[in-house]
Amino acid sequence: MTILLEENTGTPLYAQIYEHIRREIKEGRIPSYTRLPSTRSLSVSLGVSRSTVQMAYDQLLAEGYLDAEPCRGYYAADMAGVVSFASSENISSIHSIQISSDLRPAEEESGAGAQKKTKDTALLCDFSPAGVDLSCFPYKTWRRLTKEVFSDETGRILGKGQPQGEPGLRLAVRDYLQGARGVACDPDQIVVGAGNEYLLMLLSQILGRTRPVAMEDPTYYQAYRVLTALGHAIRPLPLDGQGICMDELERSGAGLAYVMPSHQYPTGIVMSIARRLELLAWAKKNEAYLIEDDYDSEFRYRGRPIPSLQSVDQSGRVIYLGTFSRAIAPAIRVSFLVLPKDLAARYRSVCGFYACTVPRADQEILTRFLVGGSFERHLNRMRGVYREKMERLTGLLQPLTGSFRMRGGEAGVHILITSRRGMSEEDMLSRAKREGVKVYGLSRHFIRPEAAASGPGTVMAGFASVKNGEMERGAEGLLRAWNFTEF
């Protein structure tokens, strides 16, 4: 590979390498699945340091232009699923951004490498459950608020502010939660932090590690990873149609249960009111706490809104965990905890010395977004956008319903597709892959390997970041992949 590098242009060498390779891949001069030179050989041939090449490759990897295969090297990625934002002349092309961590399916991405590449099929559609549709991001409003904050209050926002988050933001969050989720709390029960993961680190210090943590299985795998990395013993518990199984919970010895009552990830199960009351009674009896991860309550399309578990709790056992990353954009690194009053006091004595991890400027912009009504307008718009996409996808997949069961269409940004006739998950994934369609296996979300292997083949198909033409092509691919014969 020859790249013309220019010194003293103001553009760093790594950026020049990145730009060159990106352009070659985008414009098809480096075809998908082509192996790239190693960082070492490219650095020698270009006469630059190896880490300069590595930086360029890292950036290309992060943006999806390259895939890395361990011990084998770097390959040009499937370009069907990648959209460029670097020089986005057109805002509406900024569409799909792959998301890590806070947004549900962080694990999908790292897991995706395990699906072996079929080198002769172009990717028609990536039904990633990890997307956010950023084409509707309120750019203009955000820019205006940013400008306001940086001109009005430069002095004020240079300090670090209050450990729990600024009072104005906590008040706005309280008002939002009260109105939208029935969450009753004072602002001094709210702790703002840079992402769910960080807040779990704080919680771990507040609650200690003496008793195990019960988790729904399958679950939001990223939370499992965090709690494990923090040294907690985990008790994965099965779900029935109403939620986490109480018998198993009773036997678990857990002092904390991590649940998603309003829309369980990834199953979409809504915890019944009976089960909620049982869960609250369990927590009270065992002096245990419940983490209610209410990650996507904003996006429910049918039926009445599901009230939060926190709103039913009479005994101060529920820790409510919410995020703005999913409802606004991954860049909004703001999550929050609502702690029961006794835990809020314990937080202040055990963790009160930690500075807030969210800069005051970012808090101030978000506060104005919330208080000024922009957030409400944005949510309502996104609810409409996602509902329309959900309806379109389920409509397109209608012909599958003889052989497959579809669930999850009432909320969220993905559906579950389960074989009625014995097709395995692996088979579903590989047949789809041969047709150029990427769907995601449910088994990856299980903590217990034996649970992952049981049950009929089930895959997830997400649509938040899927564009119009793509969705049609992807659905047709799935029909071809799975419907060509009877089972």
Next chain:
Amino acid sequence: MTILLEENTGTPLYAQIYEHIRREIKEGRIPSYTRLPSTRSLSVSLGVSRSTVQMAYDQLLAEGYLDAEPCRGYYAADMAGVVSFASSENISSIHSIQISSDLRPAEEESGAGAQKKTKDTALLCDFSPAGVDLSCFPYKTWRRLTKEVFSDETGRILGKGQPQGEPGLRLAVRDYLQGARGVACDPDQIVVGAGNEYLLMLLSQILGRTRPVAMEDPTYYQAYRVLTALGHAIRPLPLDGQGICMDELERSGAGLAYVMPSHQYPTGIVMSIARRLELLAWAKKNEAYLIEDDYDSEFRYRGRPIPSLQSVDQSGRVIYLGTFSRAIAPAIRVSFLVLPKDLAARYRSVCGFYACTVPRADQEILTRFLVGGSFERHLNRMRGVYREKMERLTGLLQPLTGSFRMRGGEAGVHILITSRRGMSEEDMLSRAKREGVKVYGLSRHFIRPEAAASGPGTVMAGFASVKNGEMERGAEGLLRAWNFTEF
């Protein structure tokens, strides 16, 4: 108290209450040390919720207008030490912001309440070692970069990016560290995070908690708090003139030592090269790691720059920890680790799933600040500002040198003042307080109470956020307080 509250003005009620009380205090209509109504009684008399009043009080507390005394209530604060930024017509009035955590003396603030108020003396000068002089913050540059980032790259910066931090920022940090601190590393050894505290949480997960952590005593107390909260056993070790005592370290069984070799906080000791080599040999022999907290290496006024410990390390035992909060502003919630290569690999396997806690937009602004030369210009300017303040303060305190020893003038933003004639720390503090001058006891930085109680009386006087007239009045106060008679 009567406050005229207006509904539907767009200004939240808590903000109206805050504004009213702030104005009353600033303009002297509520004199210092006046007790304010309780949140309950004020909420009743105003007909608003108690939490609305609490929010207003919290904001006033955070900004220093109120003091809270446990079980006694809220008092109007000393106004001499408080500067207003809320409606700062004049940028140069944005001067002193009290800082928590990352910047050294977080503990000072919470500790300050312990000094009993002398109700009849106005505060002439607060020699807090926790300040940053924000009158020199490059507002215009920062606003321009913010605007650039939010107009050029809105699409790109909405995603969360790479877990270790964006490649461009890591490259810029590497270049800076290489030039300024002799730190040799690849960008893939750098991990960016929202503050030192968060990075210590990650380190704790990478290193485990099986072996104790050795800390210099006295030390940066906030780091002691964090490590303790994370469940690490701490071995506080004494310092001699060359740094941490090796005999005690050998006996400690520690697997990690937290040191500040270039400018120990709070003592200002520079670790000798002999001690550095002993320390590195100890780490190698015991397969231990060293955290080099290089918190204020930027501000050295005399002598050659002290090279970093990392630059001397041949065996990959040094974890370098740095922050931009002190050199730029507390609002810059960006710290970074430079990990030895084996730990960088372990980080990726143990903690690689954590998303970066710093938003991409903030990373991009900082990158442009670093790469464009603005940071270098800012540092050089601040070095000059702080050196001038240091010289002025030591000059003003010259008459004390018969009875007191002054140390620390060659670097940083505080000096240590030690009695030569047996005056106790407590005595020094209370005499100063009676003259309206606030200085800070060294004993607060000790982990071992017996060590805190030993040694001659020593206090710290910081100057970063002290303004011109204030410094003169404060120094005169100290001369009166301590020099009026012989000991």
